[in-house]
Amino acid sequence: MLTKTELPCIVEPVVFEKHPSFVALCLSGPDVPENLVELHNGEKFLSRLKLHNWYCENIKDVIPELDNIQCGKNAYKLEYTGHGYAVAHTLVATCIGNSKRQIYFDFVPAFEFDASAWHNGMKKARNNNNGSWFAVPRKFTKPGAADDPLSFMVCAPYWERMVLQDKQNLKDSLRLMKAMRNANGMDRLISYMIKSIFMNRVNTDDEMYNWNKSPGNILISVSKLST
Known part of the structure; x- marks a missing residue:
């Protein structure tokens, strides 16, 4: 599931010309989180790698406090298994009394934008001028493409649902x-x-x-x- 992430600053998507399904996120304003910044041509951009490390560190800090979650008659222990190296972070809740009973939670950090922020260089499904879209941390998927720590993949669940309707x-x-x-x-x-x-x-x-x-x-x- 997409987990909306907000920063205390202005976040502006900038499309990659050679990778039209990806954007970089330019940060501006007085409250830019400097620990997540990567400088490029004098401008501040959100680093996918630093964001990943920030998520991992915070989840690992919280997990020890979630080793006995009561859910009805059962108690569950939460474990952090998928560390978001692809896209999703994965948490597994295992029943303490029955280890075969497990619940998986996949979540993807996502930055939400209005339809008006959609860049002209990116394709969009016909007649979809409303709703929002998201940018999620992801490496370029094109074979042989050099990794860029600023890359975020575009996804638009609202528009996809309209297309599949x-x-x-x-x-x-x-x-x-x-x-x-x-x-x-x-x-x-x-x-x-x-x-x-x-x-x-x-x-x-x-x-x-x-x-x-x-x-x-x-x-x-x-x-x-x-x-």
């Missing part, structure tokens, strides 16, 4: 692709990439394509069109 078979096809990914150990194929492929096809071919076909046939068609 009334297309149940398309939703099921998306779930089918994720299930195939999980079953075949394709961990590097993140959900965002999969969803982006489907979003792009809907955005370009929506009027000409039959999205009511079976989920399997939709998956095959989208895969062929995207290769």
Whole structure:
């Protein structure tokens, strides 16, 4: 789940020209958190790596106090397992009386922006001029791209829901692709990439394509069109 993060300063997204699905976050104002800053061309930007370390340190400081959480008749111990090296931080709640009973919580730090802040250099689904979008810490996904500590990936759950509205078979096809990914150990194929492929096809071919076909046939068609 996206966890909205706010800073006590002005945060402005700046698109990467060679990576249009990514932005850098420029910080300004009197209360910029200097411990999270990376200087670039004399301007202050939010460092993805420093933000990551800040999250990890704070979670680790709190975890020892959450080793016995009462939930009804059961007590749970909380453990920090996924340290956000990809996108999500993962907390696992394990029942103290039954170690097989576990609850996983995945959360992703996210910075929210209004639709008006959407940069002209980034693609947007048709007729989606309302709602908000988010920037989440993520390395460039393009193979061979050099890492940049300022990179944040763009995602727009509100617009995605609008695009998928009334297309149940398309939703099921998306779930089918994720299930195939999980079953075949394709961990590097993140959900965002999969969803982006489907979003792009809907955005370009929506009027000409039959999205009511079976989920399997939709998956095959989208895969062929995207290769």
